[in-house]
Every structure is written in structure tokens, then in C-alpha cells.
Amino acid sequence: MINIYEVMATMDNLPIFFFQHMERLHRSINNYIQLDYEKMLDIVKPLILSKLPESKGKNIKITFNLESSIFTIDLVQSRTPNKDSYIKGGTLGIVDLERDTPLIKRENLELRSISDKICSENGFYDILLENKIGGITEGSRSNFLCIDKDGRVITSPLSSSLQGITREMIFLVCREEGIPVIERVITKNSLKEFDSLIITGTSPGILPIRSCENIQFNIANPTVSKLQKGYINKQNIDLTIAKDYFNL
Structure with missing residues (x-):
């Protein structure tokens, strides 16, 4: 089914x-x-x-x-994180798994069960998925983005992950704010190169990550703050559109 x-x-x-x-x-x-x-x-x-x-x-x-x-x-x-997680940053793990249909949002109960178990046992908000060639593609229920010390946003190849709506809005903010977006393969080892890491999704919005496995990240990166403000603005604009469409 x-x-x-x-x-x-x-x-x-x-x-x-x-x-x-x-x-x-x-x-x-x-x-x-x-x-x-x-x-x-x-x-x-x-x-x-x-x-x-x-x-x-x-x-x-x-x-x-x-x-x-x-x-x-x-x-x-x-599954909105608590306020403390936004202030102190969330935590992630990495697991050797990938979706069979990354571009289609369909139920995958096995993946969800594995993710829930690992997150519960380790206190992670989510886990990042690593494919067969060592590329980190996405979270089990989120997308992820890295930010380097120059304020550039780095994304894994878009063809390897679900086309997240929150991530799409963030890319719009990046274009409007002149923030460069670079698409490249991201591996577990290359995570160490980045200053900050965020996950994006319907429930978390933009959640700064303080650690992934044993790698620590800066949760006070100014680019992250700029993206959060821009995303909230997009939400408020869309709220007006929804009110008109649903006549409420």
C-alpha cells in the first residue's frame, strides 16, 4: 500500500x-x-x-x-523543538541509510521506526542519512544546510533529497539577501569544515545544531539569524495568502 x-x-x-x-x-x-x-x-x-x-x-x-x-x-x-533547543541548539546523529524515493514524499514506516528509536536512545532531534557513497543527503524528517565561515550556505545535491518547502523558502531568502548558495556533496568528514549547521522542516522551521556526532557547531552564526528572520517574514506573508484563500 x-x-x-x-x-x-x-x-x-x-x-x-x-x-x-x-x-x-x-x-x-x-x-x-x-x-x-x-x-x-x-x-x-x-x-x-x-x-x-x-x-x-x-x-x-x-x-x-x-x-x-x-x-x-x-x-x-x-514536533516543534522546545525554546531551549533554539537557544542552545539541537543535536543530530548520522546513520547509513537512504530513501528509495527521495523526491517523492511517501510513507516509509521502516525508516521512521529506525529514526525514532535512534533519536529516543540518544536524545537527538533527528538523524542525518548517509548514502552508499558516503554523501549525507538529508535528515530522516528534515533537510539540512551548512554555513561556512564566509556566510555561504552549502546544500547537499538537490537531486538526492526531498524538495523541502522550508528549504525552498530559505533559498528565496538567500536570493533576496544576496547570500550565496553552493550545491555539493557533503560527507561526514567534510562537516568539520563548516561553522554552522541547521536543519529545516515543517515543525522545526530553522533549528540551529550545536553538535552532530562529535562535531561541534556555532549556533550564533549571523547568517543563521538572517535566515531565521527572513523565514519568519515569509511565513507572515503566506498567512495573508491563506486567509484570502480560505476566506477566514
Whole structure:
């Protein structure tokens, strides 16, 4: 059974980056079957509206089952880190695993189970996935970005990881702020070259990382602060778009 899904954060009982998530969901579904985008929106919109009054502090999960071609909407607990983690930085591990379909957001219960177990046993927020050639591709439930001492943002090859919505917004901030973005293979050994490391995702937004395995990072990098401020601004702009679309 194949389930394709999206998880959206909420603010003021509205989904954030709704259209970006819908476009990615549509791309994922169309890898298997053809589905009209506008028809999909017509199906999903009333389902989401029915959940919005109860969505405070929750994420909205949209699931499409390929066998039944049915959409379901659920409210799920947000995995937003506590305030202390944003101040002191989170911690990560690295594991020799990779997704079989990195460009499609589909349920992978085995990977999720492994990730949850490792994170629980070690106090990690997430684990980074290392592929067969030693490249770190993404987190089990997040993307990651490195920042060097010159303030440049370094990303793993985009073809090897899920096209994260939060990361996409950060790249927009980088273009607007003139922050260079470099795409290259990142290995466990090359992590030591970087000043800072952040993970990005629906629940954490932008979470500075203080350590990954035994490698320490600077959580006070000015580029990280600039990205966080820019991302919050993108969220606020999108909130206005969501209010108009859902007539709330």
C-alpha cells in the first residue's frame, strides 16, 4: 500500500505554505497516476476547512492512498523543538541509510521506526542519512544546510533529497539577501569544515545544531539569524495568502 502525504504547519488556525505543499503533493502523485491540480484543490480545500478550528498547536497531514485514490486529512502533533533547543541548539546523529524515493514524499514506516528509536536512545532531534557513497543527503524528517565561515550556505545535491518547502523558502531568502548558495556533496568528514549547521522542516522551521556526532557547531552564526528572520517574514506573508484563500 502506497501512501503519499504532506504535512503542513499551522499559524492562527491556518495552514502555512499551503500552495507549495499542494504543488509538491501533486508532483508526487503524478509520478504514479495523472491527477488534475485544480481538481485536487477542490477535493482538499473543504477537508482542510473542516479541521482548521481544531488545528491550534497541530500540523495538518494530507494523505493520498494510491489504491483507493482517496484523500484523508488528520491533525497530528507538531514536533516543534522546545525554546531551549533554539537557544542552545539541537543535536543530530548520522546513520547509513537512504530513501528509495527521495523526491517523492511517501510513507516509509521502516525508516521512521529506525529514526525514532535512534533519536529516543540518544536524545537527538533527528538523524542525518548517509548514502552508499558516503554523501549525507538529508535528515530522516528534515533537510539540512551548512554555513561556512564566509556566510555561504552549502546544500547537499538537490537531486538526492526531498524538495523541502522550508528549504525552498530559505533559498528565496538567500536570493533576496544576496547570500550565496553552493550545491555539493557533503560527507561526514567534510562537516568539520563548516561553522554552522541547521536543519529545516515543517515543525522545526530553522533549528540551529550545536553538535552532530562529535562535531561541534556555532549556533550564533549571523547568517543563521538572517535566515531565521527572513523565514519568519515569509511565513507572515503566506498567512495573508491563506486567509484570502480560505476566506477566514
